[in-house]
Amino acid sequence: MGVLNKDKSGLKGSFTTMVSESRQTTDTNSNSTALAVKNLSKIYDSVSGKVVALDNINFTVKKGEFVSIVGPSGSGKSTLLNMIGALDRPTSGQVYINGIDIFALSDSKIATMRNGLIGFIFQSFNLINRTTVLKNVKLPGMISGMPVSEANNRAMKILEALGIADKATQKPVNLSGGQQQRVAIARSLVNNPAIVLADEPTGNLDSKTGDDVFDMLKTLSRKFKRTIIMVTHNPELAESTDRSILIKDGKVERDVAN
């Protein structure tokens, strides 16, 4: 499983430059900080009026930390995760990943950041069903322009580590939900991201399979020091993470270590 520890030297160089640049302008970036969210707000304009989905959110996440985000439905958990993952621009505020002020960048650079710094795991897996498991896992590597042989190697090693190497040539639709989510986890790891973001990764799974997938994330955190932020409705799972942030009405209601 050594592959999960290895840094991608190519990307690291350029990130470090950006880190050192942004260090001068912000105090929330020490070497041990993976993520800093500063004064983050998101207001949606919808037909029924303005919706304040996020209201001045502040917190930081240390490298290697496993954080759960909990809260009632509609409280803004997914919105928060999507902002951290740079899927959408906030109305105001900043998100720093590895010290980089993500939203100060152009859309194209943001896409590059998503590809290199962030690993996404979705509730409904979001795999590309017409192509093989291996190609799904390789996809972030392919997008980053990783050499084919390296992408293949990395993808296969991660699939082995997650115990589904034998499914590499199958189509995701032929796999069980738990297996599909493992493929999604593998995909999130292939570019060796700074943070893994998971929005209710066990939400579509039965409790036994959900526990397996959660254990896998836990292993990633413990053994391989991955930084993970997970949205969950399951209080037991939340308690098993390092720290839980409770969101209510778009605000941080509580932020406790477990």
Next chain:
Amino acid sequence: MHPTDIFSLSFDALVDRKVRTVLTVLMVVLGSSLVVVLNGLSAGQAEFLANQFSALAANVIYVGSGQHSYHGSSSPASIIINNAIVSKMRTLPYVEDVVPGYSGSAQIDSQGNTQRISITAMDPTKLAVILPNLQFVDGSTIKPNDPGSALVGDTIANPPGATTPFVVVGQTIKATYSYTDASGKQQQQVKNFIVSGVMQPSGNTRIDSSIVINLDAGNQLLHKSTKYDQIVVAAISPDYVDTVQQELIDQYGKTLGVTTPKSIMAVTQKAASGNAAFTLMVGIIALVVGAVGIVTTLYNSVTERIREIGTMKAIGAQNGDILQLFIVEAALIGIIGASLGIIIGMGAGYVLSIFTTTSVPGSGQIHIPPIYVPSDLLKVWLLSVTLSLAAGIYPAWKASRLSPMVALRRE
């Protein structure tokens, strides 16, 4: 992304929607093959026409009953073309020679085989006036004053598809001319000829499918009562063709048709190119319809794959990557469709040309094979691929501009 990765993802997407892909490719195939068929057939026709006239001397003028009657129309002339007219034409300025002739069609028999053929009756030594490059097979002799000898055209001597010649030099053929007499009864006139020569292919289908006999024999066999069907007037050089033609039109234009190979060719080629332009339009419309099909297919594809596009963007795909994925899909459809279309079009054009043999006056049904010019095929290919690409641009652009959030939230 590496081009190979883009290609393999696009290819996967097309394979995933087999039926729709096949149907879209089919639309491109139809459009491009239609253009190829129409182009090939009209090029074949044009080439055929050009061949007909290239063999003919450039300094000759045809005078005959009715308009454009160098083939010898059967409609009666309003004046009788006789030796008096021939003699008068010889005295016109810049006229080098005047060759009168009879024409008709008959059945010939040789050793149990039968053919319907054209008959050209004229002074056989004057063939060179009309067809300067005409060659004869070895052993041929031209006998101007022998009413019992005949020169046989290549298509008659060696019928297309036959393994043995119909007739060779020295053999006898029996010609049967059928006509209706004054009392309305069917009559037959029969005459035997010895084949004194066989003409090599001249390119002119009329001569190639004719036997040439002398004037006396023609007059007798075809019951012409010394009324000529046509006169070939040769000017002293091609430079004087227009002058002589004008003189002939001034004198006989009201009663006789006066034409030159050049003017017949100009008329037929104009008609042919008008046809070609029309058929090409039809083909291009078909191609545009195919392009609309591609727009629909790819547009649907974008709608269906919105989540997938969202996912791709979430894991870092650039707008350009998504754009390329969809454009490559369009290009693949275009390239496969255009390539198949050209191959199928070439085959279909050939098959069609067999079933739609062209009737040429005096020569029966003629198979004019299509002609495929490589540079034209390349143009059709490029046009099809370009149209396909153009059709792919809008859906691809739409897809690339989707915000990842919006795309992921869409079910």
